Amino acid sequence: MVSKLFRGAAFSLVAALIATALAQYGYQPFFSQPLVQSRAYGMELILVRLRAIDQFDAPLDDDLMELVEMLESDANRFIGTLRAADPELAAELQDEIEELEEKVEEGRNHHGSVKEVTELTQRAYDLIIPAEVRKSPAFIAALIADLTLGEGGVAEGYEEAILDEEPFLFTGGWSSLQSVKALWAQLGSYATPAQAADVDEMVAQLDDIYFAPEPPEPLVGNPEEAEAPAQRMLGLIEPIADAEVFAGRDMPALAVSLVATQAQACRAYAAGTAEVGLEGVYAVGEMYARYLAGFLGFMAPDVHEEAAEVIYALTGIQDEGAEDEEDEDDEDERPEVADPAAACRELLEALEEAVEVLGG
Structure with a gap:
């Protein structure tokens, strides 16, 4: 199954940029x-x-x-x-x-x-x-963000289940919420009573949405229902962890960070450790999909196309627009990569171009 990381990316980005644009925190786990x-x-x-x-x-x-x-x-x-x-x-x-x-x-x-x-x-x-590291509030908060904003996560599982007419994606969202609650139980020890009460309120709303592992029949409702409490929850945990979990607030800085991670991945490929190199491409692809793809697809489509094609070929991560085209063509085959190291360098070059586009 091809990843669907791009669904809802615009909503997430707008929420990050508008609701908390002026926020400053001591830690940036997705950068550091x-x-x-x-x-x-x-x-x-x-x-x-x-x-x-x-x-x-x-x-x-x-x-x-x-x-x-x-x-x-x-x-x-x-x-x-x-x-x-x-x-x-x-x-x-x-x-x-x-x-x-x-x-x-x-x-x-x-x-x-x-x-x-x-x-x-x-x-x-x-x-x-x-x-x-596992005990670090910043690490925990970033994982909560991943499990909330990522493909099939808390914010997206409900929407994907309804719009894609695949009800058991609801179960994936439910399971993601269980992990989020376990992580929040750890992070909550750093919260004031008022902060904890606010987060608990959002978690309770999400519990009402994901009320059981099995999806209801029929599964109907507002596909965006989980988005608002999920986004609000993340905004509330940032000051608790003193950590920025919306990595796309500063897109130029994010692009520069992705170049550094991708360069490290390419060095791993060159050293003959392809599995370690691929780890880097996944890290880059996740953040690119979540925060940069939509903007670059509009502002610099050639740059985006080059980056998206390599990310898809190496990881299977694919933007929603490309998925829709693929569905129409009834194709679901990833292209084979004859030289992953060369593909890694191609992605690095595309990301460097993205930095120029974004003014990083």
Whole structure:
């Protein structure tokens, strides 16, 4: 299943720029530690998808099967770093993901495999994300933002379920909310009683929307219903964490940051560590999709097209407009990349052009 990170990007960007344009915080986790955040997000995504499919017995609905198919891509966000730290654990995790996919495809009981992959992912988390980082308010707040604004997350899961007529995407949004609540339980210790009450109010509204794992029948309503409380929640947690979680507030600065991350990825490719290089492309693609694609697609379509094509080819992340065109053509095949290192450099050049367009 192709990622749908661009849906709602304009809404998110406007909210970030208007509602909190003057906000200044001490930490910018998406700028200071983009790869750490991206690796952690990959592991959180795996745990979200596992929780979702574990709510149902075999055989799974096709929508839920698509969540399983995304696990391999989720793992690409961190597997190179994990392999460098513990090759056996990395191989075991990939093998268990493959076994889970086979069980789901064959309609067999998947709950045992879900447990195995969950435990392996948690071990990976403990290994490659230092404990002091995981306790950091800025790190936690950034993860909450990822799970809220990312594809199929709290803000988008409800909308995608209705507009795409794939009801079980609702389950993915529900599962993302469970992870957000667990993270908020950690972050809440830094909040004043008034701050905590305000966030709790938004979480309660989201709980009312995602009231159960299984989507209601029929699934009808305002597709944007989860957007407002989700955006408000993020705005409230920023001062609690003293951290900026809307990385697109300063698009020129974000573009410069993406160039730095992409350059690091290209160095990894050149050094022969392609998996680590790909981690960087995922980190870049996520932020590009969330905050820059819509603006650049309008202001510099040639630059955007070049960047979007490489991001899609290497990661599967694709903008909504391109998805719509693909749906019309009944095509769903990613182009093969003969030389990922060269593709990495092409993306780097496109991002450098984006910096010029944005005045960074």
